[in-house]
Amino acid sequence: MTSQTESDSPRPVIGLALEVIGREGSVALICDGEVAQTDDLPGDVRATASLTPALQSLLLKFNPADSNAQINPVESAAATRASRPDFIAVADGPGSFTGLRIAASTAKTLAYAWGIPVVTSDSLSVLAAAILPPGISRSGGPGVDLPDPGQRLIVGLDAYRGQTFVGSFEATDSGWQSVREVELMDRAEWLAALESASPGTWVTGDAIKPGLPTEHLQPVGRKQTLASALAGHSHQKFLVGQTTDPMEVLPKYFRPSAAEEKAASSRTGSAKG
Template identity: 30%
Template sequence: MLILGIDSSGHTASCALFSDGVVLSEYSTNIGLTHSQTLLPMVAEIFSRTGRDVKELDAIAVSAGPGSFTGLRIGASTAKGLALGYGIPLIEVSTLEALARNVSDLSSPALSAHISSSGADDTESGKTSEHANVSPDSLFVHPIMDARRNQVYTAAFLNGKLTGEEEAIGVNELASHINASGGRHLFLGDAVPVYKDFLAEHLTVPYSFAGPQNLLQRASSVAIIGAEKLEKGETVSGQDFRLSYIRKPQAEREREEAGLREFDITHDDPDKLKKTETVDVLAAKNYKIGTDAGYEDESLPENL
């Protein structure tokens, strides 16, 4: 079994080859270049270095979101191009699940000791495990990805299993939920550097943060999950592959918040064009355009 894993959901671009329980090669970069510049050459490089061929692939596992809309689309386009060109099935992998898999091999006793020494103590904070229906030794893994506007994409994993749902949530609300849950908590993801100080100030339960080697997205985790899904027959074609954005793109959210209506405008409909230009709330000057508009790194989702 040979699996290609791809993750470009955040600032890091990563690809990996996984075969029969072994990570043959993994290539990750976080140097400020756009994924459209780096991802495909990276994929070519790991095939070259391992002496393997794309035609040998049993499947391509791709991070399907959440994450940067643009980054996700670049990864999906790369994978779909290979899949459609060589007739290879695709496997959709949750970005958050793959992040959580980064730390799945850490032993609970050692990790608990580390968390106890680096996070808040239940006794000192006045909080006890009686507040929650979980053991005080339960370890929750929280992948957190920066979703802008003081929000993160996140989910909670206990013993490798998703508890609840993947969601976009405010960091204040996240801290409150975690404080009410009891147990111990490990954070990883690109939102850690952004909100580390905030979490340290507001959390009243034992917590810690993953080290730099496991903090960000790794395509090897995507590929490993992909191998498990392949054994279960959980594959899709290039045409059926879909991304999971969790929330709508910023441009669409702003339009809805402003109560703006959509018009189906064509060059053959001068009346609608005239109306759009004369009604001030719909005038072009009221729309933010370009990088100075403060938009996130998002594109309107299409049927991927």
């Protein structure tokens, strides 16, 4: 699939992907399904300050001759068609409250200014996609450990406060397929989920820590940045029209913030008194 520039000549489908699922984030540029560039955001700079410059850098690498490749929301509407992506992909949750809010706000602002759609994916699907190298085919290659169809995967994302966001997936010929909605588990539920998982089940995520009952399971690490995994996942969704209007993009926290929970507890206590 190709898009048209202002000169009506075909060009590859270009997508920008951004995620701030945790305390750090990453960005990626995808061109016709191939990740052309991906970068981690600097760990010593807040995402509020580093995200926009990182996206600007990706656009300039895509079209270095185009001085209009702006991502300043005030100037971006004037960017030429050739310097704009066809879609923006964002991981919309669960994850860091601040990070998700920054990512969603940036994606919707730029997409609205450029007049392009947003492709959203839940964070656990992104974490699942990241355990395989980018661009790997089902045939794999030397040293590439691919899941067989039907292979199960559990993704655990540390939600702090003694809780874990959990995703369950099954491998298919087209990638990981979610088999249930994202779940928020307390520690006892999380331990029980790991203990009851079938032997050989793959597990990944920052909630997979030493001391957990994973001896019968197969821990797997990340093979690409989360943004590159998001980009590949989103490219396929874009091609089949699974997009979102920019104004409808909102972070999905899957639970109240600590402040909201404290306020609710205070109201409950006052009511009982």
